[in-house]
Amino acid sequence: MNRLTGGFGLFGARKKNVELGVQDEYQLLTVRQLMIRKFLRNRMALLSFIALVIIYLVTLFAGFFAPYTARDADSKLTYSPPMTIRLQDPETGHFHPPFFYPLRGKRNMETFQLEYVEEREKRIPVQFFVKGEPYKALGIIAWDVHLFGSSDPAERLHIMGSDVRGRDLFSRIIYGGQVSLSVGIFGVLITIAVGSVIGTLSGYYGGVFDNVVQRVIETIRSFPQLPLWMALAAAIPPQWPPEWVYAGIVVVLAFINWTGLSREVRGLVLSLKERDYVHAAEASGASTARIVRKHLIPNMASHIIVTATLAVPVTILGESALSFLGIGVRPPMVSWGLLLNDAIKIQNIVLYPWTLFPGAFILVAVIAYNFLGDGLRDMVDPFSR
Amino acid sequence: MDIVLEVNNLKTYFYIEQGVVRAVDGVSFTLEAGKTLGIVGESGCGKSVTSRTIMRLLSPSLARIVDGSIKYYPAGSPPIELTQVDPYGDQIRDIRGNEIAMIFQEPMTSLNPVYTIGQQIMEAILLHQDVSKEVARARAIEVLRLVGIPLPDQRVDQYPHEFSGGMRQRAMIAMALSCNPRILIADEPTTALDVTIEAQILELIQQIQHDNDMALIMITHDLNVIGEVADHVIVMYLGQVVESAPVDDIFDEPKHPYTQGLLNSLPMIGRGERLEPITGSVPGPHERPRGCPFAPRCPHVMDRCRAENPPSFTLSPASEVACWLYAEEIEVGP
Amino acid sequence: MTPVEAVDAGAILEIRDLRLHFPIKAGLLKKTVAYVKAVDGVSFSVYPGETVGLVGESGSGKTTIGRCIVRLYKPTTGYIGFRTSEGVSDIANLDKRELQPIRRDIQMLFQDPNSSLNARMRVGDIIAEPLEIHAIGTADERRSRVEDLLEHVGLGAEMYNRYPHQLSGGQRQRVGVARALSIEPRLVICDEPVSALDVSVQAQVLNLLADLQEELGLTYVFIAHDLSVVEYISDRVMVMYLGKLMETAPTRKIFERPAHPYTEALLNSIPKRVRGGHRKRFVLTGDIPSPVNPPSGCVFHTRCQYAKDICKTESPPLMPLPDDPDTSVACHLVDELSLSPYYTSEERAGMETNRA
Numbered sequence A: 001m002n003r004l005t006g007g008f009g010l011f012g013a014r015k016k017n018v019e020l021g022v023q024d025e026y027q028l029l030t031v032r033q034l035m036i037r038k039f040l041r042n043r044m045a046l047l048s049f050i051a052l053v054i055i056y057l058v059t060l061f062a063g064f065f066a067p068y069t070a071r072d073a074d075s076k077l078t079y080s081p082p083m084t085i086r087l088q089d090p091e092t093g094h095f096h097p098p099f100f101y102p103l104r105g106k107r108n109m110e111t112f113q114l115e116y117v118e119e120r121e122k123r124i125p126v127q128f129f130v131k132g133e134p135y136k137a138l139g140i141i142a143w144d145v146h147l148f149g150s151s152d153p154a155e156r157l158h159i160m161g162s163d164v165r166g167r168d169l170f171s172r173i174i175y176g177g178q179v180s181l182s183v184g185i186f187g188v189l190i191t192i193a194v195g196s197v198i199g200t201l202s203g204y205y206g207g208v209f210d211n212v213v214q215r216v217i218e219t220i221r222s223f224p225q226l227p228l229w230m231a232l233a234a235a236i237p238p239q240w241p242p243e244w245v246y247a248g249i250v251v252v253l254a255f256i257n258w259t260g261l262s263r264e265v266r267g268l269v270l271s272l273k274e275r276d277y278v279h280a281a282e283a284s285g286a287s288t289a290r291i292v293r294k295h296l297i298p299n300m301a302s303h304i305i306v307t308a309t310l311a312v313p314v315t316i317l318g319e320s321a322l323s324f325l326g327i328g329v330r331p332p333m334v335s336w337g338l339l340l341n342d343a344i345k346i347q348n349i350v351l352y353p354w355t356l357f358p359g360a361f362i363l364v365a366v367i368a369y370n371f372l373g374d375g376l377r378d379m380v381d382p383f384s385r
Numbered sequence B: 001m002d003i004v005l006e007v008n009n010l011k012t013y014f015y016i017e018q019g020v021v022r023a024v025d026g027v028s029f030t031l032e033a034g035k036t037l038g039i040v041g042e043s044g045c046g047k048s049v050t051s052r053t054i055m056r057l058l059s060p061s062l063a064r065i066v067d068g069s070i071k072y073y074p075a076g077s078p079p080i081e082l083t084q085v086d087p088y089g090d091q092i093r094d095i096r097g098n099e100i101a102m103i104f105q106e107p108m109t110s111l112n113p114v115y116t117i118g119q120q121i122m123e124a125i126l127l128h129q130d131v132s133k134e135v136a137r138a139r140a141i142e143v144l145r146l147v148g149i150p151l152p153d154q155r156v157d158q159y160p161h162e163f164s165g166g167m168r169q170r171a172m173i174a175m176a177l178s179c180n181p182r183i184l185i186a187d188e189p190t191t192a193l194d195v196t197i198e199a200q201i202l203e204l205i206q207q208i209q210h211d212n213d214m215a216l217i218m219i220t221h222d223l224n225v226i227g228e229v230a231d232h233v234i235v236m237y238l239g240q241v242v243e244s245a246p247v248d249d250i251f252d253e254p255k256h257p258y259t260q261g262l263l264n265s266l267p268m269i270g271r272g273e274r275l276e277p278i279t280g281s282v283p284g285p286h287e288r289p290r291g292c293p294f295a296p297r298c299p300h301v302m303d304r305c306r307a308e309n310p311p312s313f314t315l316s317p318a319s320e321v322a323c324w325l326y327a328e329e330i331e332v333g334p
Numbered sequence C: 001m002t003p004v005e006a007v008d009a010g011a012i013l014e015i016r017d018l019r020l021h022f023p024i025k026a027g028l029l030k031k032t033v034a035y036v037k038a039v040d041g042v043s044f045s046v047y048p049g050e051t052v053g054l055v056g057e058s059g060s061g062k063t064t065i066g067r068c069i070v071r072l073y074k075p076t077t078g079y080i081g082f083r084t085s086e087g088v089s090d091i092a093n094l095d096k097r098e099l100q101p102i103r104r105d106i107q108m109l110f111q112d113p114n115s116s117l118n119a120r121m122r123v124g125d126i127i128a129e130p131l132e133i134h135a136i137g138t139a140d141e142r143r144s145r146v147e148d149l150l151e152h153v154g155l156g157a158e159m160y161n162r163y164p165h166q167l168s169g170g171q172r173q174r175v176g177v178a179r180a181l182s183i184e185p186r187l188v189i190c191d192e193p194v195s196a197l198d199v200s201v202q203a204q205v206l207n208l209l210a211d212l213q214e215e216l217g218l219t220y221v222f223i224a225h226d227l228s229v230v231e232y233i234s235d236r237v238m239v240m241y242l243g244k245l246m247e248t249a250p251t252r253k254i255f256e257r258p259a260h261p262y263t264e265a266l267l268n269s270i271p272k273r274v275r276g277g278h279r280k281r282f283v284l285t286g287d288i289p290s291p292v293n294p295p296s297g298c299v300f301h302t303r304c305q306y307a308k309d310i311c312k313t314e315s316p317p318l319m320p321l322p323d324d325p326d327t328s329v330a331c332h333l334v335d336e337l338s339l340s341p342y343y344t345s346e347e348r349a350g351m352e353t354n355r356a
């Protein structure tokens, strides 16, 4: 019954109600307040939002968060398994500041595989804000401090293991995130730009333009998504520099996504343009540009944002799939899909299961975006429950 | 007197982000077999929530019955307390449709667009009666004919969108009647229709009521509809019953200032004088007054009204009014 | 299209043979397969300062006529003469640019206050929109004009920064009224402006419209389906059915001496309280037919209780009554029928003396 007696009124609202002789068990909230409350109540969406902010910050400042650069190799530690950061000495039981034991490779003379064992005699402290490989923060500021790393440059720390050339997988995942996550964002920006302009035009003007656009969209959508992406990606010339290839992949991914958004926008425009406030503006002589700017866009913005948010994970998955299959971004660029390409052979998965780590990151990003999109969708419709 | 439904001090509150909405805040009435109770009041006064509470159609996570009772008296068995039944259970499902049926304002939202009219009526029949599909179909055609749908044996296979607004309302009525309910609750059944179609639908409802000795609850904001069909009327304002009286008293001697105001707001053809409507509008949940709910708009408001909510004063065996103006009449009375 | 000369010198608005046939398109190539004859040959005049009521069942084409007048729709054929200080222009055939000055003189008031206000705009910006479109005044001048208007329609200047969802239905409709009046139109098309409102608020808005008319000398075309509302506000009434006018007459005559069977049917289906109870209503059977294939001859013949053979083949024109030129009727049997009124003149006199 606590809810009956209040606990809602904040500051002024309650005082005013008393003056009016009004019961104050109900508080008038603005749409924005309602939306924020709704979003905060959706735990998964909130959690996902926080997770995504962290992931994006980490990849944005990849040089600082990654202990090594993406290309920094150590031929003595190829396919090293993840190393454990410890606080307790397993033999004596004593506690120490964070440290790790370096790995020493030994060839197994029966299988001829390199097998790694910890060298327990050597306790190497993990150091925070350690000086290491130089990098450019945000691509401009030259620096060489990393969040954490081995205090001994000769003994490398691979918390998620290393790859065939002894490159630190964790660092490569962070750098790969730059590509994978930005492909999602740029792909969706193109999707929004193309999808909403075409959707608005075909919804507002209809006629031949709309008819043609709808047929084109139907044609594009009649192909299964992945094979169409593959065919388009395969058409990117192999001699292009990696940056161009990256841009090409972004465009390829947006090529299918805009159709969905454009349909959604068209539907919204069709319904919004029959609202009486649009009629009132038309009857007063408002120009089309004014109607689009004042009446259509503000009422569509939230829907577009939701659709766009839900399109990001699709794009991320698309890039990963293409790169995994070797027709996406090319080395020396790294992306999660490309890293996962290491796990393409079943034998590798068995021997080096840590090569699947990039997949976990893809999964987390995709799931988080989906929860976020769902949360936003609820939030946009603040009067639903 | 054969009572079929008795509602006593019913209170249904919504608990939402903004706080509490006292949608129904102390409603009482009794309904007799074969008689019509009219519920009238402006929108937002809790008429629909009252009817949905009786049918237990509101989700308990959103709306809670905080007080009161709803007694349903089935023929030849002990009364059922509807506030106590499980809203998702078998018992209420058995009562809904079979014993108490409901029709809504916008028939399109209560008809499923992907099934034919016939399939939907048959479903209602098959749910409650142990008959074969052929019998159910024959019965569906029969009720469609009963509600005046031309060519019912062809229309039975059409989809809701192929029906006009008036026809859809007829189909809804057909569905509601398919199991011979003892009580029909009609929530603004003619509000979305033209006067010409309204006249048709009201005539139909009354004729069916008469033929089946059915009790009817007619919910509307339109006093004229009430005047035509009701025997007894309750006037609702902000979730409360402010006046309860036989229909002729409501029109000829309205007691409550709100009832009087409603009648004065109605344009009457030929009267030719300027309307003197109630001032202001129904307050929202955030400006719910203390004391008498009508006080902010009442032309007779007194200090007492702002402090205390008036109880119901019984003026005659059949009529009650919740207004301090009548306190003295009672206290001084013989 | 043959141009029609303005003949009615006193009228502010003169409509001649207006038609709007909406094409129904189907198939991949969107070929026109049929037409919805929403308005099918309507002529009438509106005189300065009066209120003309337009009634009829839904689907009869009332909204379509209103939207043609404000040129939300371009009529298929017909003439819509609008008189300004510079003379008469045919709205039906002006292009977008030529219409712009005329749009200042004609405004529309909409039915549903929920959908007629943009939820993302503040009340003040909504009312100022027509002023902005026509670039009238500076921002400050517009603001003070909007504040005046808010007071005028009974809302108070402090509503300027509110959003529509913070207002009640009646307050929203007042905002709609303020928007329509902000550029000082001379003619306002009211499309069922009170149908979605509660009775008390409906009466308040009707009174507001009547007061504003008197004060500002406005002319109203008032569309409604509720005859008691139309009787309250209108000087003249036009009865419409399936895209055609059935009868036009001064309000009082419509109720005292209906001359068209459809008018009679409408009057008799209005609920009416007579001594000690409500009368039983006359029930007009059936639905309004589809405007895609309207009945031949008189469009009302499928539901008319007086229909004769001629009604099925020949369409009756709308003609003034010989003995009463203020009343025009489209019915073959107009001279033969004696139709029952809503009230007799004695009854009316009774109502008026009761009041005194």
Ligand SMILES: Nc1ncnc2c1ncn2[C@@H]1O[C@H](COP(=O)(O)OP(=O)(O)O)[C@@H](O)[C@H]1O
Pocket: B014, B016, B021, B022, B023, B024, B041, B042, B043, B044, B045, B046, B047, B048, B049, B050, B062, B285
């Ligand atoms: N689902 C809901 N959530 C919150 N409040 C509601 C809900 N449904 C109805 N209400 C509130 O309950 C009150 C009564 O509503 P209702 O019974 O629909 O009124 P009526 O039928 O008399 O027009 C209103 O204040 C309305 O806002």
Ligand SMILES: Nc1ncnc2c1ncn2[C@@H]1O[C@H](COP(=O)(O)OP(=O)(O)O)[C@@H](O)[C@H]1O
Pocket: C022, C036, C037, C038, C056, C057, C058, C059, C060, C061, C062, C063, C064, C065, C291
């Ligand atoms: N934009 C449109 N396209 C096609 N048909 C329409 C359109 N607008 C209205 N109609 C049709 O025209 C007829 C008249 O409609 P309307 O003018 O809205 O009638 P009223 O306002 O009298 O209810 C109806 O049959 C309606 O379905």
Ligand code: SF4
Pocket: B256, B257, B258, B292, B293, B294, B295, B296, B298, B299, B300, B301, B302, B305, B310, B322, B323, B324, B325
């Ligand atoms: S109790 Fe007072 S405020 Fe309420 S209706 Fe009666 S006179 Fe008016």
Ligand code: SF4
Pocket: C260, C261, C262, C298, C299, C300, C301, C302, C304, C305, C306, C307, C308, C311, C316, C330, C331, C332, C333, C334
């Ligand atoms: S012309 Fe014939 S069908 Fe039409 S209204 Fe007159 S009598 Fe009826």
Ligand SMILES: [Mg+2]
Pocket: B044, B047, B048, B049, B187, B188
């Ligand atoms: Mg309701």
Ligand SMILES: [Mg+2]
Pocket: C062, C063, C064
């Ligand atoms: Mg209309």
